[in-house]
Amino acid sequence: MSIPTTNKQTVEIGKANKRKYMLEKVSQRLFLICALLSVITLLLIIGFVFYKGAHPFVAEGYSFIDFIFGSDWVPSEDKFGIFPMIVASIFATIGALIIGVPIGLFTAIFLAEIASERLAKIISPAVQLLAGIPSVLYGVFGLAIIVPFLQNTFGLVKGQSLIAVILVLAIMMLPTIVTVAETAIRAVPQTYREGSLALGVSQIGTIFKVIVPAAKSGIMTAIVLGLGRAIGETMAVILVAGNSLIVPTSLTDSVRPLTTNIALEMGYAFGTHQEMLFATGIVLFSFILILNFVLAKISSKGGN
Amino acid sequence: MISLNKVKIGLLLLSILTVLTACSNNNKDTTESSGNNATVSISGSTSVGPLAEKLAAKYTEKDNTNIEINQIGSSAGITNAISGVSEIGMSSRDLKEEEVASGLNEVIIAYDGIVVVTHPSNKVKDLTMEQVKQIFTGEVTNWSELGGDDLEIVVVSREDGSGSRDAFQEIVEYSSGELIRNSIIASGNGNIKTTVANNKHAVGFISFEYIDENISTIDINGVEATAENVLQKKYSLSRPFLFVYKEGQLTEAGQQFIDFILSEEGQLIAAEAGAIPIK
Numbered sequence: 001m002s003i004p005t006t007n008k009q010t011v012e013i014g015k016a017n018k019r020k021y022m023l024e025k026v027s028q029r030l031f032l033i034c035a036l037l038s039v040i041t042l043l044l045i046i047g048f049v050f051y052k053g054a055h056p057f058v059a060e061g062y063s064f065i066d067f068i069f070g071s072d073w074v075p076s077e078d079k080f081g082i083f084p085m086i087v088a089s090i091f092a093t094i095g096a097l098i099i100g101v102p103i104g105l106f107t108a109i110f111l112a113e114i115a116s117e118r119l120a121k122i123i124s125p126a127v128q129l130l131a132g133i134p135s136v137l138y139g140v141f142g143l144a145i146i147v148p149f150l151q152n153t154f155g156l157v158k159g160q161s162l163i164a165v166i167l168v169l170a171i172m173m174l175p176t177i178v179t180v181a182e183t184a185i186r187a188v189p190q191t192y193r194e195g196s197l198a199l200g201v202s203q204i205g206t207i208f209k210v211i212v213p214a215a216k217s218g219i220m221t222a223i224v225l226g227l228g229r230a231i232g233e234t235m236a237v238i239l240v241a242g243n244s245l246i247v248p249t250s251l252t253d254s255v256r257p258l259t260t261n262i263a264l265e266m267g268y269a270f271g272t273h274q275e276m277l278f279a280t281g282i283v284l285f286s287f288i289l290i291l292n293f294v295l296a297k298i299s300s301k302g303g304n
Numbered sequence: 305m306i307s308l309n310k311v312k313i314g315l316l317l318l319s320i321l322t323v324l325t326a327c328s329n330n331n332k333d334t335t336e337s338s339g340n341n342a343t344v345s346i347s348g349s350t351s352v353g354p355l356a357e358k359l360a361a362k363y364t365e366k367d368n369t370n371i372e373i374n375q376i377g378s379s380a381g382i383t384n385a386i387s388g389v390s391e392i393g394m395s396s397r398d399l400k401e402e403e404v405a406s407g408l409n410e411v412i413i414a415y416d417g418i419v420v421v422t423h424p425s426n427k428v429k430d431l432t433m434e435q436v437k438q439i440f441t442g443e444v445t446n447w448s449e450l451g452g453d454d455l456e457i458v459v460v461s462r463e464d465g466s467g468s469r470d471a472f473q474e475i476v477e478y479s480s481g482e483l484i485r486n487s488i489i490a491s492g493n494g495n496i497k498t499t500v501a502n503n504k505h506a507v508g509f510i511s512f513e514y515i516d517e518n519i520s521t522i523d524i525n526g527v528e529a530t531a532e533n534v535l536q537k538k539y540s541l542s543r544p545f546l547f548v549y550k551e552g553q554l555t556e557a558g559q560q561f562i563d564f565i566l567s568e569e570g571q572l573i574a575a576e577a578g579a580i581p582i583k
Contacts (some may be wrong), residue, residue: 054468075464108345148502157505159456161490211309253490264491268350268465270380 005154053278073245075273084247086257095166104177115274131175139239142168160242163251168236173226184218224295234259258284342557347374348381349393351467352545355577366477369557377473378467385548391558395466395546408548413565417512417542420522420530423504426451430523437476442484459487460499460508471543472509513578531580
């Protein structure tokens with residue numbers, strides 16, 4: 001009698017184990033599928049954009065060089081040149097960096113090194129909240145405040161201009177730069193500070209001679225991430241850029257960056273016009289890829 | 305207990321699967337499940353689209369017909385009507401000769417007026433068609449040349465491909481390539497209005513339905529921009545809203561929808577939507 005009972009028990013335990021392992025395996029698969037989902041989505045997007053965007057150059061005989069360096073964009077007359085937009089995108093991003101990086105960096109230093117805990121507790125959430133504001137609201141803010149301000153204060157003929165784009169983008173990249181740079185600065189070992197201060201260096205001297213250099217790779221990451229945010233921004237820019245098809249020669253010219261060209265015309269485009277907008281997307285995508293490559297370089301350097 | 309757990313897991317997986325498949329099939333289902341009712345597919349102009357949507361919403365309230373409207377631009381809509389992809393195409397411009405030649409019939413469902421607008425402070429209130437062209441092609445760049453203050457002109461236009469822009473350019477007779485390069489490009493009538501209302505240099509064009517006191521309207525050749533003047537063909541900056549279909553392709557349901565639009569009730573809806581009724 002006793003033997004069959006044990007057998008029965010072992011069988012039941014074995015069964016329970018089997019179920020446990022099965023469950024384990026099933027959940028592993030489930031997680032794998034979830035993880036693969038983002039990879040698959042990425043591949044689908046890349047594949048789709050490149051398939052659509054490359055079509056005019058591969059099958060319809062358009063020249064890619066003319067596309068990149070052509071200065072005329074008149075879809076209804078079959079002219080597709082995005083040079084003014086490339087220039088506009090680059091100028092707008094560089095301009096935003098020139099304004100946004102110092103402000104963001106100083107904010108990060110202030111929060112991590114100088115501000116009292118109480119003050120930091122007020123400023124930090126405010127900065128993070130800035131990141132959560134939908135980008136179109138930045139655009140509305142730009143259109144309602146910055147554009148009229150530029151028109152009225154500086155007597156510009158039109159407020160929709162490169163400088164308006166730069167100002168909006170600079171504000172938008174602040175949260176990214178501040179949060180990442182602050183983390184990097186906080187990660188600098190306390191001993192660095194103590195050593196520097198013990199040698200009689202002032203606090204500001206310590207910050208700029210010791211801490212910032214030590215957090216360099218983290219700060220560079222912050223800048224590149226901010227840059228990525230600026231170059232890909234669309235909805236805010238579309239409202240304040242003016243979207244003119246000219247190569248900007250001054251800060252007061254209205255511009256059309258790559259992103260707004262796609263968003264502005266995709267609704268109406270079909271055929272070659274639509275494919276050319278996808279091709280614009282490829283160019284934009286290349287910019288982002290290069291940025292990511294740079295980012296990877298920086299972080300691997302930081303690791304060493 | 306254990307088998308109960310198994311059942312639970314099984315049910316969970318099943319429900320996940322159902323949700324996933326339901327998500328992917330959702331769109332198809334909604335279009336196919338109403339297969340009993342007739343479906344009228346309409347595609348074309350983004351200017352006619354909103355009006356057609358309103359008409360369709362009212363029409364489907366009392367009729368079981370399923371009306372699908374795709375706003376993809378006049379030219380694409382006309383192409384679809386010719387190829388049979390859509391039963392009816394919407395156009396906010398007149399048909400070209402080759403389009404008529406391919407056997408399309410057109411029905412004018414309403415008219416729309418386009419008006420040139422400026423900042424309320426602008427003293428210029430009347431322009432000739434030639435002057436409008438000169439402004440938009442950059443030959444005239446200062447309001448003083450047109451009798452206004454000494455202010456630089458800022459041209460605001462719609463994006464390339466927009467039906468309003470196509471119609472405007474066709475009537476004023478300039479091409480997209482001739483449009484002054486540093487013009488501001490605004491997406492949509494509302495955006496043009498906001499831009500012009502906030503800039504005393506600016507000039508733009510919008511649909512009649514967007515006119516209000518924030519902007520000043522310009523008379524063309526001395527004719528004021530009003531619905532009556534459009535109907536009497538005095539005001540030239542106007543365009544027809546067309547439904548086009550291929551002979552023999554129109555279903556009974558499609559014909560009934562067009563009849564509804566042309567009826568008194570349909571025209572009233574059109575007027576409420578801001579278009580100019582045909583009668």
